[in-house]
Amino acid sequence: MIGAGLAGMRVGINSMLKALRQNPHALETAWISFITFDSRAELKSPLQSIDEAQPPRLLVRPGTSLGSALMLLAERILKEVQRNQSGGAKGDFRPIVILITDGQPTDDWRSALRDLNSTVKIANFYAIGCGDDIDFAGLREMTDVVLNLHQTDEHGWAKLFVWISDTVSTASRGVSDGDEREVMLSKLPDVIEKVDDSNMPYSSDDGRARQLFLSALCGKTKQPYLMRYRWEPDYGVYVPAASHIMDAETCDFSTRAGAGLPQVNSREVDGCPPCAYCGNMSAGSCGNCGTVFCGSSRQPDGTSVCPGCGGILRSGGGGRDFKIKASEG
Ligand SMILES: [Zn+2]
Ligand SMILES: [Zn+2]
Known part of the structure; x- marks a missing residue:
């Protein structure tokens, strides 16, 4: 990710962590991990409690190695998220994945996505595109919940991360109630629009990088x-x-x-x-x-x-x- 988006994101992540720390449910039950992807995918921090989590250092680098990021994600979920034990011991709640991107993937992500879906179970996968160069059709292949952050100044990012905090908080309440129902989508702020087939932004199909x-x-x-x-x-x-x-x-x-x-x-x-x-x-x-x-x-x-x-x-x-x-x- 580059430019203005990155600055807004740094601020947004800080305020998200702060908000989650003030939420007793989230503090008790939510854990968070950060993976970045540019010319390569990198684990910025392993799964940690909200208390321990530090905002990742985000750097300006070209490239959108989404496939590598999905592979790393599958690897970390297998390693860090406890599954239900055969003896009846309850495992962790299924993870929520929040993908934020400002570019078109520059590697093969489809096979990585197939591997991810066949090896791990994810509760909710939110794909959030920001900027003018998003392959929304590609994001729609990944998940039903594709969001377009169309206001990419600091206010837009702040609202996005407030929304993410709400979503994580809602999910963490679900866990403490022992309720495994699907996490509901918190009400979207005005800077985010859900993208579906009826309002798909223009996307060229000639395979050329935009x-x-x-x-x-x-x-x-x-x-x-x-x-x-x-x-x-x-x-x-x-x-x-x-x-x-x-x-x-x-x-x-x-x-x-x-x-x-x-x-x-x-x-x-x-x-x-x-x-x-x-x-x-x-x-x-x-x-x-x-x-x-x-x-x-x-x-x-x-x-x-x-x-x-x-x-x-x-x-x-x-x-x-x-x-x-x-x-x-
Ligand atoms: Zn110069
Ligand atoms: Zn030279």
């Missing part, structure tokens, strides 16, 4: 950032949407060099968003190492020093045909 991410280095600061593009079907090109500062500590060299990011035909990319650090409106790529970098690397004599490999590039020479120019109007 978002494109290119990792780049600033020519001035040598720091990594992400250039985000949006597919413009009417023109058949990716147009610049925004740049996002990438968390440097998590940005290994393979990510810098563009490995793991989708291959893109340069003719399908029109222009570039301004550098997230220095605001330079142009960018180019290194013919030696493939690094994409902002135009601040340009020297007065017209050459550029690649911030990736240190190679000196002549203007119009070295770079592959990665024509990135300032976008027009």
Whole structure:
């Protein structure tokens, strides 16, 4: 997840934990675990009581490895959620899964979903999409409860997490009553809409990624950032949407060099968003190492020093045909 969504989510998770800690039922019965997924899936914290749970560190990284996340989820549920024992001892309540995503899956999630459904039992699976690039049809294949967070500022996120807190609290009351009935959907706030076949947002079926991410280095600061593009079907090109500062500590060299990011035909990319650090409106790529970098690397004599490999590039020479120019109007 990237950009504004991430900031809102950090605040939202904090307030959710706070709300759950003030709820005696939740405090007694609800446990929580966090898994993040970007270029890979990562267990941020194992299943813990609400008391012990800490908000996960969320980092800006490209990719939506939903399949890996579902596999990790199945693995953790098998390991951490106690099933009913044959001797009659009651196991844990079935888990509630809340999936929040702002992108299109970038790996094979369907086989992971089949494995998940065949190995573990989940009480409720809520899939929540936020932003413009959600594959809602895909989310509908995952679960009946697909929600669209259409207000993605901090207020929207706050309301979403209040709703999640309510839902978890309701579920935890169900447990203490010894009642295994299905968890009811708490009343949705106005910023969330339930998505079904009648109001499915537009979703292209040509298999093309609606978002494109290119990792780049600033020519001035040598720091990594992400250039985000949006597919413009009417023109058949990716147009610049925004740049996002990438968390440097998590940005290994393979990510810098563009490995793991989708291959893109340069003719399908029109222009570039301004550098997230220095605001330079142009960018180019290194013919030696493939690094994409902002135009601040340009020297007065017209050459550029690649911030990736240190190679000196002549203007119009070295770079592959990665024509990135300032976008027009
Ligand atoms: Zn720059
Ligand atoms: Zn280079």
